[in-house]
Each structure stands twice: as structure tokens, then as C-alpha cells.
Amino acid sequence: xxxxxxxxxxxxxxxxxxxxxxxxxxxxxxxxxxxxxxxxxxxxxxxxxxxxxxxxxxxxxxxxxxxxxxxxxxxxxxxxxxxxxxxxxxxx
Numbered sequence: 833x834x835x836x837x838x839x840x841x842x843x844x845x846x847x848x849x850x851x852x853x854x855x856x857x858x859x860x861x862x863x864x865x866x867x868x869x870x871x872x873x874x875x876x877x878x879x880x881x882x883x884x885x886x887x888x889x890x891x892x893x894x895x896x897x898x899x900x901x902x903x904x905x906x907x908x909x910x911x912x913x914x915x916x917x918x919x920x921x922x923x924x
Contacts, residue, residue: 846910850910853906865888865891
């Protein structure tokens with residue numbers, strides 16, 4: 833029973849790490865672009881809401897498209913490992 837608990841914990845830990853690996857670059861790009869736009873708005877006294885939202889959306893969408901294939905490959909490999917381990921959990 834303990835090995836089953838350890839396998840579940842290992843899968844959960846791997847899942848959380850994979851989530852951070854996939855979402856991290858998107859969140860980081862959103863943060864960097866948001867700070868850059870905020871500094872630009874503070875320097876130029878332009879307080880337009882569109883200027884603060886649109887660049888972040890475009891940057892995150894572009895990075896998301898660029899990283900889509902590697903992210904899907906990571907998810908495919910993780911799902912294959914989970915499906916291969918289903919017999920361990922008594923679900924096959």
C-alpha cells in the first residue's frame with residue numbers, strides 16, 4: 833500500500849512541476865510586459881486601459897503559440913506514463 837501512495841505522490845509532484853514548466857514562461861512574459869507597459873505609462877502620463885491590456889495579451893498569445901508544440905509533447909509523455917501506470921492503481 834505504501835508503494836501505491838508513493839507512486840501517487842510522485843505523479844502529483846511531477847504533475848505540479850509540469851504545470852509550472854508549462855505555465856511559467858507565459859506568466860513571466862505577462863509580468864515583464866506588464867511592468868514595461870506600466871513604466872512606459874508612468875513616464876509618458878498616458879493612462880489608457882487599452883495600452884495596459886493589449887500588449888500583455890499579444891505577448892502571452894505569441895509565447896503560447898511558440899511554446900505550444902513543446903508543451904504538448906511534455907503533456908503527451910506525461911499522459912503516456914500515467915496510462916502505463918494504470919495497472920498499478922488497479923484501474924486497467
